[in-house]
Amino acid sequence: DAGVTQSPTHLIKTRGQQVTLRCSPKSGHDTVSWYQQALGQGPQFIFQYYEEEERQRGNFPDRFSGHQFPNYSSELNVNALLLGDSALYLCASSLEGIRVNTEAFFGQGTRLTVV
Amino acid sequence: AQSVTQLGSHVSVSEGALVLLRCNYSSSVPPYLFWYVQYPNQGLQLLLKYTTGATLVKGINGFEAEFKKSETSFHLTKPSAHMSDAAEYFCAVSDVRLTGGGNKLTFGTGTQLKVEL
Numbered sequence: 373d374a375g376v377t378q379s380p381t382h383l384i385k386t387r388g389q390q391v392t393l394r395c396s397p398k399s400g401h402d403t404v405s406w407y408q409q410a411l412g413q414g415p416q417f418i419f420q421y422y423e424e425e426e427r428q429r430g431n432f433p434d435r436f437s438g439h440q441f442p443n444y445s446s447e448l449n450v451n452a453l454l455l456g457d458s459a460l461y462l463c464a465s466s467l468e469g470i471r472v473n474t475e476a477f478f479g480q481g482t483r484l485t486v487v
Numbered sequence: 488a489q490s491v492t493q494l495g496s497h498v499s500v501s502e503g504a505l506v507l508l509r510c511n512y513s514s515s516v517p518p519y520l521f522w523y524v525q526y527p528n529q530g531l532q533l534l535l536k537y538t539t540g541a542t543l544v545k546g547i548n549g550f551e552a553e554f555k556k557s558e559t560s561f562h563l564t565k566p567s568a569h570m571s572d573a574a575e576y577f578c579a580v581s582d583v584r585l586t587g588g589g590n591k592l593t594f595g596t597g598t599q600l601k602v603e604l
Contacts, residue, residue, distance in 0.1 A: 414577050414594030428591050462530055478530035
C-alpha cells in the first residue's frame with residue numbers, strides 16, 4: 373500500500389503564476405482534503421472533495437480551487453500566486469460514507485515557494 | 488466553530504523524563520480529538536485519537552492522552568522521553584457531522600518537542 377502520494381515534492385513559482393498540485397489517496401479511500409501549512413503554523417483546512425464534488429471549504433479565497441477525478445485522485449490549483457501562498461500543502465485521504473470520522477492519512481506534502 | 492489551543496510552542500525535556508504536551512479545545516458538539524506528530528520535511532502521522540468510550544487513549548510509540556471534558560483538555564503524555572521523540576506535535580479537533588463524516592480537522596499551532604541528553 374503506497375499510502376497518500378503527492379507530487380511534486382518541491383516547487384518554485386513566480387508571483388502571479390498558477391500552480392497545480394496533485395494527490396493520490398490511500399488505496400480504498402474516497403475522500404480527499406487539502407491543507408495549507410505555513411512555516412511555524414498548524415495546517416489550515418482549504419477544502420474537501422467527496423464524490424467529485426467540493427463538500428466543505430475553509431476560509432480561502434476563490435484563487436484556490438480543486439478537482440477530484442473518478443479514481444478519487446485530486447488536484448489543488450492556485451491562481452495569481454502571492455508571496456503569502458508559500459507553504460507546505462498537505463493532502464489527506466479518508467474513507468467516508470456511513471463510517472463516521474475515520475482516520476485521515478496524510479501525504480508528505482508539496483513545498484511551494486513563491487518568489 | 489471549533490478551536491484548539493496548544494500551550495507552549497516549545498517544550499524541552501531530558502531523555503528519560505516525562506513528556507507533557509498541553510492541548511485545550513473548544514467545541515459546541517462532542518469532539519473527536521487527535522494528536523499528530525510531524526518530523527522535519529514530513530507529513531503528519533497520527534499518534535492517537537479519542538472518539539467515544541474510554542477517556543484514556545493509548546497511541547503509538549508509548550504516547551497516551553486523556554480526554555477531560557470538565558477541563559476541555561486532551562493533554563499528551565509519555566512516561567520516558569527518547570531522542571527519537573524530538574518532533575513537532577499537533578493537537579486537532581474534528582468537525583464531525585451526524586450525516587456521516589467530514590473529517591475536517593482544526594489544528595493547533597503545534598508544540599516543538601526537544602529532547603536533550
